Amino acid sequence: MAPVETRVPKQKRSMEKKQRIKDAAVKLMSEKGYHSTSSNEIAKEADVSIGTFYSYFKDKKALYTELVADIYNMVLEPVDLNSLPEDMSVEDTVYMYISYIFKGHGIMPEFQREMSSLSEQSDEFRDIEMLYKKQIAEMFVEMLGDYRDMIKVSDLKTASYIILTMVEAVIHDTMFHNKGKNKKAVTRELTAMIVNYLF
Amino acid sequence: MAPVETRVPKQKRSMEKKQRIKDAAVKLMSEKGYHSTSSNEIAKEADVSIGTFYSYFKDKKALYTELVADIYNMVLEPVDLNSLPEDMSVEDTVYMYISYIFKGHGIMPEFQREMSSLSEQSDEFRDIEMLYKKQIAEMFVEMLGDYRDMIKVSDLKTASYIILTMVEAVIHDTMFHNKGKNKKAVTRELTAMIVNYLF
């Protein structure tokens, strides 16, 4: 009843074990989905006892939540907006933004697919996703820099969120159902659409 | 091995029973998702024995498939494109189209949420959804009528599919995460974006 506190690993060996569990989980859940992957299976794939599994993660859901957070961090981390060229055109900026999102969807795409599916089912996961999305949307506003003043749309914040939603939907579709074909063409079309919309 | 065939109800009372099962399923799956809703639970909610459940539906998946079909029929049915005014502007046409999709998402929205979630997980369900989407996308092309000649986009078929994907994503987002606020504003924005894109 009184739950044993989940272990917070501080030593390297432990970290490795926790990471092994995560890697195993990503692998298996990407292949077979969250519901069809059992904790025992994950532990075995990670070459760790089921007891160890439960010493690192309160339950299966907690593991999943951490995985989602990890993915988002991986997707967001490598951005360095400060290093953008000063004199990019609007088109180039939007194009770059879309490419960036495209790139993010290239990281563990199968797992992201599973994520987007599960996010619909639980507000808990949904909330994390919102956090990330807001960040990405804000990033777009920043990227626009001085061009912001030329935008005809009044509520830029909302607009950027809608733009992100749209872009992700189309990219998602392109990645999974068109198997990643015509990335470039899609990026171009989206760019045109967004530029037309904003300016 | 050779199971007794699924019952095809012919009398009113039976129809009611089958419908009761469906209603119960929609209710529970909307609340807790497909995977967390058991057949026994559905039967109990429908006030029907589990045996009756399985006499109407081969298995849980078959029930789900019927539900999806029902939803699609409800969404698609009430359209009558022939009765559109002859002299609508492009903006009005697009606006109407988006409104139509918005309306569709208002039917059992929570269940549709679950549907879109499951579609990601199984090509089987995905296929049904595609069918419906293609119809809706084609409908848009038809609605454009004579304006089609003025469109600058070359591949209108693909464009209409992308537009639908986008529109649905945004509407979906608006419905569930903004709880349906500013439908009008969103519709207006989307209209502008699409018109700008196409013409």
Added chain:
Amino acid sequence: MAPVETRVPKQKRSMEKKQRIKDAAVKLMSEKGYHSTSSNEIAKEADVSIGTFYSYFKDKKALYTELVADIYNMVLEPVDLNSLPEDMSVEDTVYMYISYIFKGHGIMPEFQREMSSLSEQSDEFRDIEMLYKKQIAEMFVEMLGDYRDMIKVSDLKTASYIILTMVEAVIHDTMFHNKGKNKKAVTRELTAMIVNYLF
């Protein structure tokens, strides 16, 4: 609780129905075994309602019991020992006896296979089988006629029962596991063995 008396059909139409049920049962049980054949399936195959099924047979087991009795009657019925030639040799007599048993095993052999399997599981069925076996064994003694005096075995009754057991085992094996090959050779060998044993 108070069981409705099982119907004893007196009219032709009813007889037909009951027979249809039996035929269907034999067919299905021969193919798939007793345990894998459901009463609903039998009723459907017989083109009769499940209610009708239960008006003719108290339960599934009662149907089976009747089938066993029927088979035994079919196997035993067509014998007419009185018409045997007077001057048969011992060998010919034994050969004829074995052939007779072989023939019996040719009647609905798959169902008999199922029967022999189930007989092991229920004393009820077992008893019926004993009855039949005793009759067959006695028949052999009768067939031997005047040769009886020349037999060296003391307890002919027991001997004849053992002989039957043996013969059936070998025939059974020949029918099902050797797919009925070398019936003649097997009959010949058995004849030799028995003649050697008795005389």
Added chain:
Amino acid sequence: MAPVETRVPKQKRSMEKKQRIKDAAVKLMSEKGYHSTSSNEIAKEADVSIGTFYSYFKDKKALYTELVADIYNMVLEPVDLNSLPEDMSVEDTVYMYISYIFKGHGIMPEFQREMSSLSEQSDEFRDIEMLYKKQIAEMFVEMLGDYRDMIKVSDLKTASYIILTMVEAVIHDTMFHNKGKNKKAVTRELTAMIVNYLF
């Protein structure tokens, strides 16, 4: 889908548990037959959780298969043909062989009854039994030793199989339906019969 492997017990306590399950299964299946004994029932009788049951056995059939193997091992193990007296008569050899089979049928006779019943129903089970039978039949040929040259039967291999079939049928009958009475008399009769047949 990818089930956690069946547990291979290494410690004594576990071995005991697995054995308890087997013992319970033998007991119940002997009493009520394979089909009428449920896995939950076996687990309960063994005082073990159903989960434990399925950690030791893939499914009910796998348990059964192990039981059959165990029985065969018990029946075959204690044979040491090399220690036979050199100068046994043919009669004594055959008598000994039959006694050996008789003894084998004394081990868990009720379960063996169920086994022979199931063998008729599934080729899968039948195959295992064949393996064992072939061994026993071959053993007989070996036992005959130098007497083999004096045998008048041409195909000794087949003959030994038929003899085994016969002997088992009679023994089986003696054990269950005559409740083991006159073992000696039956053995004597069978011996005579076989010797007469072979030589």
Added chain:
DNA sequence: AATGAATGAGCCTTCATTCAT
């Protein structure tokens, strides 16, 4: 810290049997 044997609630599904019509 780590293990993994053990648990048992709960899942999906079947089928012999009843009974209102």
Added chain:
DNA sequence: TATGAATGAAGGCTCATTCAT
């Protein structure tokens, strides 16, 4: 007589989670 919709106990099996070692 006949129907067949309806029942629900029971079966085989899974898997998240616990806890003694």
